[in-house]
Every structure is written in structure tokens, then in C-alpha cells.
Amino acid sequence: MSNTETSITSARASVMIYDDTNKKWLPSGTSSGLSRVHIYHNIQNNSFRVVGRKIQDHEVVINCAILKNLKYNQATPIFHQWRENRQVYGLNFSSKDEADAFAHTMMKVIDLL
Numbered sequence: 001m002s003n004t005e006t007s008i009t010s011a012r013a014s015v016m017i018y019d020d021t022n023k024k025w026l027p028s029g030t031s032s033g034l035s036r037v038h039i040y041h042n043i044q045n046n047s048f049r050v051v052g053r054k055i056q057d058h059e060v061v062i063n064c065a066i067l068k069n070l071k072y073n074q075a076t077p078i079f080h081q082w083r084e085n086r087q088v089y090g091l092n093f094s095s096k097d098e099a100d101a102f103a104h105t106m107m108k109v110i111d112l113l
């Protein structure tokens with residue numbers, strides 16, 4: 001993360017990707033487990049992205065731009081998802097409160113893009 005980026009929210013979640021071939025969710029990265037998922041604001045070019053690192057070994061398991069037409073789907077109170085190109089990401093949050101706070105910021109970012 002370059003120093004022109006600030007974290008505007010973060011949450012604990014399991015980061016999942018959807019395996020369209022086998023129709024199932026897989027953990028993103030080399031193993032399942034909780035990550036710290038941030039929304040970073042790049043103040044130089046006023047862009048935003050979702051970056052998540054495994055809490056245990058800091059593996060980057062998501063690094064995806066938030067673009068203006070992103071549809072953020074709150075499928076359940078703690079499982080939120082969105083598509084980026086051919087990939088579908090899912091965040092399985094540790095708690096409803098963390099899910100709510102993350103979604104609130106995500107929706108505000110999408111609104112201002």
C-alpha cells in the first residue's frame with residue numbers, strides 16, 4: 001500500500017471467490033481464514049479499492065478497484081458480494097456490526113464515484 005492511500009474503513013471477514021465451474025465458494029488465497037479487509041482511498045487520483053490481508057500471514061487475498069457501476073449485494077446480514085469482470089467476490093464478515101459499517105462506507109464510495 002503506497003503512502004498516498006488511507007484506510008477509510010476496515011472489517012474482519014473471510015474473503016471468498018466464486019468458482020463458477022463447480023458452483024461453489026472458495027477461500028480467496030492459499031487457505032481459509034479471517035482477513036482484515038480495508039477500503040483504501042488513494043488521495044492522489046481520488047480512487048478507491050478493497051484490499052484484504054489474512055490476519056495470520058498477511059497474504060493479500062483481495063485487491064480490487066471500486067468502480068462507479070459496482071453493484072454491492074448484501075445477500076445476508078453478514079455475507080456481501082459483488083462482481084468484478086468475471087470474478088465474484090464474497091465477504092463473510094465476523095459480525096453484523098462490521099458488515100453494516102463496511103457496507104455503509106462502500107455504498108457512500110459508490111455514490112460519490
Ligand SMILES: CCOC(=O)[C@@H]1C[C@@H](CC)[C@@H]2C=C[C@H]3CCN(C(=O)[C@@H]4CC[C@H]5C=C[C@]6(CCCN6C(=O)[C@H](Cc6ccccc6Cl)NC(C)=O)C(=O)N54)[C@@H]3C(=O)N12
Nearest residue numbers: 016018025071072073075076079081082083088089090092
Ligand atoms: C448459508 C449456506 O451458504 C453457503 O453454503 C455458501 C457459502 C457461504 C460463504 C462461506 C455463502 C454465504 C451466503 C449465501 C447467500 C446466498 N449465497 C449464494 O451463493 C447464492 C445462492 C445461489 C447462488 C447463485 C449465484 C451467486 C454466486 C455467484 C453470484 N451469485 C449471485 O446470485 C449474484 C449475486 C449478486 C447480485 C447483485 C449484484 C452482484 C452479485 Cl454478485 N447474482 C448475479 C445476478 O450475479 C450467489 O450468490 N448465489 C451464499 C452461499 O450459498 N454461501
